[in-house]
Amino acid sequence: MRGEMRAPARARGPARIWVGAAAVVLATSAFVAYDVGGAPDAPRSAAFAEPVRNATVVIEQGGARKGFATKAVTVSGGGTVTVVNLDSMDHTFTSVAKGADGLPLFDVRVTAGTTATVPGIEALAAGDFAFYCKFHPGMRGVLTVAGAGGGVEPERPTFDQPLVVPPTERGADVRLEMRRALVRTMPDGPRTSMWTFDGTYPGPTIRRRGGQGTHVTVVNHLPKGAGATSTHLHGDHHAAKDDGQPTTQLVHRGQSRTYDYPLTVDGKATPGSFFWYHDHRMDRTARNNWRGLQGMFIVTDPPMKGVRLPSGARDVPLMISERSFTAGNQLTNPFADGPEMVHGSGHDEMSWTGDLAPPNDATVGDTVLVNGRAAPYLDVSATRYxxxxxxxxxxxxxxxxxxxxxxxxxxxxxSGLLPRAVVRSSVLLGPAQRADVIVDFSGATGKDIVLESVPAAIGSTGDDARAASVMEFRVGERASDPSRLPSRLPSPALVSPVPKKVAKTWTFGLHQGHHGSAWTINGESFDPTRVDHRAKLGTVERWRFRNTSDVTHYVHVHAEQWRTVLRDGKAPPPWEQGLEDTWRLEPGEVVEVAARFTDYTGAFMIHCHMLDHEDHGMMSRFDVVR
Structure with a gap:
């Protein structure tokens, strides 16, 4: 039963948790020394010599990069934990382990320059409890509850509802009606009210062969308060008018728009790809996607001699996302409290103010969903999928x-097959990134195998990934399997030769001014009327991405499919040697990419696909011109 043995303030809470009514603003940022129970320098024997009723966790300036200053803390059973945030960014102190309701055992947001007492600590049983920051998951530590404590212990995740594969549309003319609908997200209790394509979340999966032109008509029957929408087919190559522009060619309530997707690139059929469609309305992208306006689009593989990949029911699309819910299984509204857009001059032309203004804008859900369902399971045979x-x-x-x-x-x-198959122990995916993988369940009959998300080692790529049990595969008997594991693959050709000169550098950063703050590209927040670069049709350009901020960004480029040339001056890893449209860009990283501009002129976007960052300025317009 959800909600059992939870601190009173811990209902099935919002994605942005605002806790700490008793928070105290620190007098000065010069307060950097600390002497607290459980600090890293404190001997563990001293912590056990006498009860530690009140323990303190410290976050210093630069915490997003450095982590918690207090990475190990001990408190006696029934004691309290206070978090002191000396950083200029908000953080959370969140339990990795979850309770019977699927929520973290403790979870507090600590705004910059404040302290907060963590609710729920006094109820914990004795033991070790890993903690992290939801906004910067590379920040991790361990809380030890010593001696007699409460009765709340971690619960093993259970997988109580079957995975649902969305309905499939295969025709040349697809009609998608955006409307509010009740959908099953949790295994029990009320259905969840969401904004949907055709009444499901995700919307129908569209499957089409490359070269088969497809028209998708989107009809807006959303509630009155939803406003106009814009649908973007992420990863596809199409005309600017069909790109889901953020401010123009919008679909207003009661109206419709038909998007034309030829599924060709430079006169050739689009290779087998895994695209997805979602709302792209300026300043509302995060909200509209959170509400449910997402779906998958698969460009099916052409016949490939000698390549036999799993197909049919063993070709499974998995949309992994996250949401937070109320006790009645309804979506929380993490956008209710702003931030507020303000207008200034110069760099402050468009910025945001308030508690949730950049860099403290992060919409993070408590519950991981796969194809719209929390903790689902899939029955599989002991074959390849x-x-x-x-x-x-x-x-x-x-x-x-x-x-x-x-x-x-x-x-x-x-964006297509890789030149060679890559054997991996884990696959890191940021927002909007996709991976096409094969898993062989042979020899696992009778076993339950969990798809998990695990952070990498501190300092490694992926150490900021969230920890979560995603879904379960229940392996049955062996069955006939005509598929084979491929080594070489007929991957799409990469643009060559690549120019030695970089045509455009895009720098992703944060601006904090007198009027407010904004995520920026090249020092400017998004202005849909400003053209930040012009690329000539038919030419090949080499672009450079730089990250000068303290947080990772995921850079998405519209219009073309790109090859990764260099990552920090070195050849990209094997899994980045195919076509891409979204790149992970860690603090201080530099990535160089190249593409040929073909077929279409007009306005296109480059932006961070962390949707709050996109909504709060981190987007630029480039035009392809003749």
Missing amino acids: RLRLLNSSPFSSYNLTLSDGRPILQIGTG
Whole structure:
């Protein structure tokens, strides 16, 4: 039963948790020394010599990069924990382990320059409890409850509802009605009211062969308060008018718009790909996606001689996302309290103010969903399966692995097959990133294998991935399996030669001014009327991405499909050597990419796909011109 043995303030809470009514503003940022129970320098023997009734966790300036200053803390059973945030960014102090209701055992947001007492600590049983920051999951530590404590212990995750694969549309003319509908997200209790495409979340999966032109008509029958929408087919190559522009060619309530997707690139059929469609309305992208306006689009593989990939029921698309729910299974509204847009001049032309203004804008859900359902299971035979993995979360990244340690064979990205299959132990996906993988369940009859997200080692790529049990595979008997594990793959050709000169550098950063703050590209927040770069049709350009902020961004480029040239001056890893449209860009990183501009002129976007960052300025317009 959800809600059992939870602190009174811990209902099934919002994605942005605002706790700490007794928070105290620190007098000065010069307060950097500390002497608290359980601090890293305190001997553990001293902590056990006498009860530690009140323990303190400290976050210093630069916590997003440095982590918790107090990485190990001990408190006696029934004691309290206070978090002191000396940083200029908000953080959370969140339990990795969850209770019977599926929520973290403790979870507090600590705004910059304040302290907060953590509710729920006094109820914990004795033991070790790993903690992390939901906004910066690379920040991790361990809380030890010593001696007699309360009765609340971690609960093992259960998988109580079957995975649902969305309905499939295969025709040349697809009609999608945006409307509010009740959908099953939790295993019991009321259905969840969501904004949907055709009454399901995710919306119908569209499957079409490359070169088969497809028209998708979107009809807006959403509630009155939803406003106009814009649908973007993420990863596809199409005209600017069909790109889901953020401010123009919107679909108003009661109206419709038909998007034309030829599924061709430079006169050739689009290769087998895993795209997805979602709302792209300026300043409302995070909200509209949170509400449910998402769906998958698969460009099916052309006939490939000698390549036999799993197909039919063994070709499974998996949209991984996250939401937070009320006790009645309804979506929380993390956007109710702002931030507020303000207008200034110069760099402050468009910025945001309030408690949730950049860099403290992060929509993170408590509950992971797969194809719209919390903790689902899938019955599989002891054969090979093709899993198309999509992270459609607004903010979080996932480092996906299998609980029994069996390998994952990555055969493609969202934009096509890789030149060679890559054997991996885990696959890191940030918002909007996709991976085409094969998992062989042979020899696992009778076993339950969990798809998990696990952070990488501190300092490694992926150490900021959230920890979560995603879904379960229940392995049955062996069956006939005509598929084979491929080594070489007929991957799409990459643009070549690549120019030696960089045509455009895009720098992703944060601006904090007198009027407010904004995420920026090249020092400017988004202005849909400003053209930040012009690329000539028919030419090849080399672009450079730089991250000068303290947090990771996921850079998405519209219009074309790109090859990764360099990552921090080195050749990209094997899983980045195919076509891409979204790149992970860690603090201080530099990534270079290249593409040829073909077929279409007009306005296109480059932006961070952490949707709050996109909504709060981190988007630019480039035009393809003749």
